[in-house]
Amino acid sequence: MDQFAVKVFVRLRPSVLDPAGEATKSASIKLGAEGIKSLRIGKMIEVKIEGNGENEVRGKIDLLCDRLFANTVIEDYEYSLEKL
Amino acid sequence: MDNFTVGVVVFPGSNCDRDVSWALEGCLDIRTKYLWHESSDLSDVDAIVLPGGFSYGDYLRCGAIARFSPLINALDEFVKSGKRVLGICNGFQILTESGFLPGALVANKNLNFICDDVELDIVSSKGGWFNNVDEKQTIKLPIAHGEGRYHCDSDTLKKLVDNELIALRYIKNPNGSSFDIAGITNKKGNVLGLMPHPERACDETIGGTDGLFTLKSLILK
Numbered sequence: 255m256d257q258f259a260v261k262v263f264v265r266l267r268p269s270v271l272d273p274a275g276e277a278t279k280s281a282s283i284k285l286g287a288e289g290i291k292s293l294r295i296g297k298m299i300e301v302k303i304e305g306n307g308e309n310e311v312r313g314k315i316d317l318l319c320d321r322l323f324a325n326t327v328i329e330d331y332e333y334s335l336e337k338l
Numbered sequence: 339m340d341n342f343t344v345g346v347v348v349f350p351g352s353n354c355d356r357d358v359s360w361a362l363e364g365c366l367d368i369r370t371k372y373l374w375h376e377s378s379d380l381s382d383v384d385a386i387v388l389p390g391g392f393s394y395g396d397y398l399r400c401g402a403i404a405r406f407s408p409l410i411n412a413l414d415e416f417v418k419s420g421k422r423v424l425g426i427c428n429g430f431q432i433l434t435e436s437g438f439l440p441g442a443l444v445a446n447k448n449l450n451f452i453c454d455d456v457e458l459d460i461v462s463s464k465g466g467w468f469n470n471v472d473e474k475q476t477i478k479l480p481i482a483h484g485e486g487r488y489h490c491d492s493d494t495l496k497k498l499v500d501n502e503l504i505a506l507r508y509i510k511n512p513n514g515s516s517f518d519i520a521g522i523t524n525k526k527g528n529v530l531g532l533m534p535h536p537e538r539a540c541d542e543t544i545g546g547t548d549g550l551f552t553l554k555s556l557i558l559k
Contacts, residue, residue: 273449325399327442
């Protein structure tokens with residue numbers, strides 16, 4: 255069995271308004287940060303997972319992302335995978 | 339109503355289950371039974387309410403974890419059999435996360451937790467949930483949510499409109515919901531999800547009775 259470290263990034267789709275991102279952008283500007291054109295907040299999920307090779311693990315992670323980690327009605331996801 | 343029994347589902351974090359039971363038993367004389375979320379035996383209930391609250395602490399997304407409970411897994415057959423399911427607030431979020439209703443509920447546009455009474459237009463009475471108010475097309479119900487902004491893509495919205503699946507629309511949109519949507523049904527009409535709380539509007543002494551007919555509709559065949 256191989257072990258992998260997976261980082262999943264879940265983001266609101268571009269078409270979905272992100273009021274938390276807007277509020278944080280507003281605070282960033284008040285802090286004095288200049289030039290911020292856009293700020294959106296997402297989630298990062300770290301998973302350590304075992305499997306027989308990268309393909310099998312990708313299959314498991316795809317299932318997790320599609321069915322649990324992201325709601326694809328409002329969110330997109332991507333992930334990176336590193337063999338440990 | 340003889341032996342008609344409404345199952346009120348209790349998740350860890352539900353907090354409107356007792357209100358729903360009070361409204362059904364105390365105001366409408368309808369028998370209720372609490373259903374723990376780990377139960378998958380729905381054989382002795384005739385309708386189900388998914389109440390408001392914060393199931394599983396709203397972790398990940400509102401309703402996302404509840405979707406995987408044994409009870410929600412058993413709900414598919416229940417819905418297919420034509421029995422009625424009412425999802426209120428967090429219950430509505432669970433119904434969208436589980437795919438029983440289209441779209442999703444996301445953070446309110448102004449990021450506030452909104453606790454208020456809202457005026458609502460009854461758009462469609464599909465499923466008979468609002469049949470009792472033919473002469474009164476506007477109702478007032480309380481809302482209490484931080485993540486009640488209904489969102490769907492334009493194709494889904496067109497389907498909702500074309501199939502008359504939009505049950506309720508806010509007259510003054512409090513949370514930025516697409517098309518002012520406050521509640522929708524499935525195509526068959528036996529599943530209703532709404533953000534307002536009908537169980538909190540079942541007695542004049544606590545602010546109104548406009549929620550009564552929706553809860554009473556649970557006993558319709």
